[in-house]
Amino acid sequence: MQIIIYIKSKISNGEWTIGSPIPSQRMLAKMFNVNRSTVITALDELMADGLVTGIPGKGTVVTNNTWTLMGKEAMANWGDSVSKGIHEASMSTVQKINDAESDSGLIQLSKGELSPNIFPLEQMKLIMREVSEQLEPFGYEEPKGNPSLREAVSNYLENRGMKVSPSSILIVSGALQALHLISIGLLQKGADVMLEQPSYLYSLSVFQSAGMNLCGLPMDREGLKPEALKQMNEHGKNVLYTIPSFHNPTGVLMTNNRRMQIIKACEHERLPIIEDDVYRDLWIDTPPPLPLKTMDRHGNVLYLGSLSKSLSPGLRIGWLVGPEAVIARLADLKMQSDYGSSSLSQQVAAKWLSSGAYDTHIESVRKELRERRNIVLKYLEKHLGQFADWDIPAGGFFIRVRLRPEFRVGKLFQKAYASGVLLNPGSIYAERDGQYFRISFAYDALNRLEEGIQRIGMLVRS
Template sequence: MSKPKYMKIIEYIKEKIAKGEWVIGSRIPSQRTLAATFNVNRSTVITALEELMADGLIKGVAGKGTIVTNNTWTLMGNNPTANWNENVSLGTHKASVATVQAINEAEANEAFIQLSKGELAKDLFPGDKMKSVVKRVAEQEIALGYEKPKGNIRLRYAISQYLNKRGMDVSPEAILIVSGALQALHLISIGLLKKGSTVFLEKPSYLYSLSVFQSAGMQLKGLSMDQEGPMLHTLYQAKHTDNSIVYTNPTFHNPTGKLMSDRRREELLNVCKEHQLPIIEDDVYRDLWLDGPPPASLKSKDLNGNVLYLGSLSKTLSPGLRIGWIAGTESVISRLADLKMQSDYGSSTLSQLVAAEWLTSGLYEAHIKTVREQLRIRRTAALDALDSYVSDYATWEIPQGGLFIWLKVKPEFKTPKLFEKALSKGIVLNPGSIYAETSGQFIRISYGCASMEEIRKGIYELGKLLKDIK
């Protein structure tokens, strides 16, 4: 005779506690998550939790959810146990804000409509071609030792050629292979900047949803944006020291989708040169242009080694490859390469060789052309759905590329806890608050990841939520 479903939940939670994976003070998964995990309704979960509470193993705490309050060792004896939760708050790296943690958890649930993910849909990934490339690379003679500190030379040469085609004269020795733009930012924060540094950046910005610079003891100072990009009066007015730096995402900006004009790019380079401000150019969306190629990168205009350029294949080819790069002066790249070696001793050789094959064989350029065609279709579907279901409640601009549409909700339709309400409908979206947009009127919608049907359904449900505000 099979066990009741609620008993399976009880045994699962007890096992997690007994193994020490959920220590005293740990927050257990939400009722919604447990219901989805065990494919039961929430009343079954509640029955299990009530029995565990009666046993004294867990309890509900206002503002924290349900937490572990005891474990099998303390129930069976008086020997005290180590409490790792006391160490959780001692680390130097700050935790993500609660909403970002909730988004990360929800994005792992395939049952939800993903209007939040900044990545391509599975059917846009070149699965069959990737298998073929991996097989071809695997048949070659591969050195199985650690790579050179800056990364595989074949890949660095391929990236050098790739950048050259995009107007950037960068040699292989001036390129560092990283596992993505986020690792690049982490290396820069610990290797090139002082504690107390000021990072100037667009506001809103994706960088506000991370804690990479703040955890290193730096402060973020926002630059308001207009139609051409970040407005630079703050840079002109600020008293700069060698502790200041500029971070910018000029091409199909995340989250607004804006494209910095060529004129503003020139102005930014000039003011940074005048004030001796280094620039980090995050250009991971450059190849996702839909209406026409974007203006030349800041790096292509940089004659003084002032720009550190970040690129990645995660947004265009495959996040799973974990391949990105930093291009800059050789002395800076050597410094960051040393730090990367201390961190992980180099990115995967196989991933680097696969990436090199894509870039040198012509497959990448053919693939990205197909991706642009499909993203144009998805953008049209999202814009049509917004026109049909959301136009009475919000406004937006048509992005010229990238993955995002930035919605501005009309003041009278501001919906408290919109993220939570959308999640209850099975829809994941990103509220502007995680990007330091404080008015409560903005939402970032992605048309890159969800299916066409899901895009329409998700935006339809969003319209209903805005309409039903009380």
């Protein structure tokens, strides 16, 4: 493995170009202090991957293969368009964090997921058994998704103040897929996607990959500032992306008054809205104001919801709500890209929502989140109170911590990582000010959360 990684990195770095000979088997054996047979095994695998070839009389040379080559060029362009919108360094930090999030050895102050301890295992087993007992032969689902699930989502939304018929709902494999479909199906290349700055969206490349630019707008404790939207859609092709409830990463809850202002400003600018409302159910103190979508009388808002944050991301079930014609088009596009979401997942999700099990579950999630938030706020006070401040989030998973200006978050991130603690520096969300980091109180066990915060405190102190 070491030999393979070594050679691959040489090739991908561009250090060893196509046609260049690689070190002899003898030399590699010596370098890695292994038998020649081990070297041969490694070379065989590289040959199978098409990266190197044995050429009689010349030894083993870097060849590369058509797919790798092709991919390299295509991905280089891909990378270009990504880096246009986002600082290169923060993307590699995102990559590092994504990889590190599956490292169970690390203390996860990073992960924006519910703790496995909150996973409703027994209820999930029960629902799967029920679904299996009532199972009928199943094949492709309808383009907009399983009818019972859309019905259940329609009722779910009605309980949250939104009256939409099942035909205005598209089932998607998570909110990210909805954004992907919007990016390839509705927006034009070169369009500006307005959004809160900072925003979680900066850590994704879904819009930039499709050729759109992100254009950050200022926010305050009431949410996005409506003044910022003035004349932001002169060419009629831009769009606003917003997370009004328990915004990621700031935790800000947009006030009702602000929501009305935003709707009005967008109507005036003819600026359509993508409302990402995946944290809605995770309120801790009081329910959030009604969604923007409920104030929308012109079909201006596309609304995203999901079970990923409140139940499990492994189901890959979310929904997109909008004008029927738009939903029909995006459904068509979804069929063109994956022929719909898993029927099993859709059936299980429908059962969760329609049986009332989801409502019971989300009650206990809120209780658990309240407890976790309150305890973690105490840990923060105890270990970081001298060095940092933060607002108290009224819901969601996250606390956004601001370090005092004499400390540097970039350095803290590196040192915390080295000492086994993963946190998210604000830079990956395009924080204007380098003093912020985000921690999640939802995922890791409480004792580990304290351990992690304590270590951060010690690092800052030292």
